[in-house]
Amino acid sequence: MRFLSSLSALACVVSALAATPAIRQPAEGTLISPGAAFDFDYGSIADYGTSSYNYTVWLLTSLPTSFAPSTDFASGHFFGRFAEPNYPGNPNPPNTPPAQLIMPDFSKNPGGFGSGASATNATCYLAVFEEYANGEGSIGYRISFTANQIVYNATSH
Numbered sequence: 605m606r607f608l609s610s611l612s613a614l615a616c617v618v619s620a621l622a623a624t625p626a627i628r629q630p631a632e633g634t635l636i637s638p639g640a641a642f643d644f645d646y647g648s649i650a651d652y653g654t655s656s657y658n659y660t661v662w663l664l665t666s667l668p669t670s671f672a673p674s675t676d677f678a679s680g681h682f683f684g685r686f687a688e689p690n691y692p693g694n695p696n697p698p699n700t701p702p703a704q705l706i707m708p709d710f711s712k713n714p715g716g717f718g719s720g721a722s723a724t725n726a727t728c729y730l731a732v733f734e735e736y737a738n739g740e741g742s743i744g745y746r747i748s749f750t751a752n753q754i755v756y757n758a759t760s761h
């Protein structure tokens with residue numbers, strides 16, 4: 605296993621470098637209050653040999669239990685579609701991320717047939733899907749996924 609993983613790590617270095625995509629902020633376990641601004645800092649997969657295009661940021665307040673089509677797939681919030689400047693793939697994106705995102709207050713009625721719901725100490729996931737390419741053919745962009753667990757509306761762990 606160790607031999608195989610060092611082999612594949614080597615193969616990676618030879619073909620294309622890719623940074624490890626990481627959500628630096630909010631860090632794993634961050635407590636975020638409803639309506640609060642929180643720091644957002646994402647480290648892109650872009651590197652020499654790997655181009656990044658756009659990434660989308662979501663909060664999942666419940667995780668998908670399966671990838672079968674479902675009206676109850678998950679619940680949460682879409683924060684936006686952003687990009688990290690990287691040469692030569694996307695050197696001048698107009699949609700760089702803000703330094704902070706605003707956590708919605710999910711207890712507020714979003715309008716229409718909505719109702720909102722209050723929650724205390726809720727485990728949620730700040731998730732990023734990044735569209736990228738590395739010179740090896742793929743049908744559409746390659747997509748990386750990373751997520752940090754955060755806690756919504758708690759004053760302590």
Ligand SMILES: *[C@@H]1O[C@H](CO)[C@@H](O)[C@H](O)[C@H]1NC(C)=O
Nearest residue numbers: 656657658685687693694699
């Ligand atoms: C990034 O997303 C924006 C908005 O959806 C889109 O207009 C733009 O073409 C995308 N850029 C790339 C490089 O895919």
Ligand SMILES: *[C@@H]1O[C@H](CO)[C@@H](O)[C@H](O)[C@H]1NC(C)=O
Nearest residue numbers: 638709711721722723724757
């Ligand atoms: C946050 O949690 C408190 C209990 O600690 C609860 O009273 C309040 O309704 C919750 N707020 C929201 C927005 O869900």
Ligand SMILES: *[C@@H]1O[C@H](CO)[C@@H](O)[C@H](O)[C@H]1NC(C)=O
Nearest residue numbers: 724725726727758759760761
């Ligand atoms: C918050 O929830 C976690 C598990 O999700 C639990 O371990 C912890 O005790 C809870 N904290 C409070 C203050 O209720």
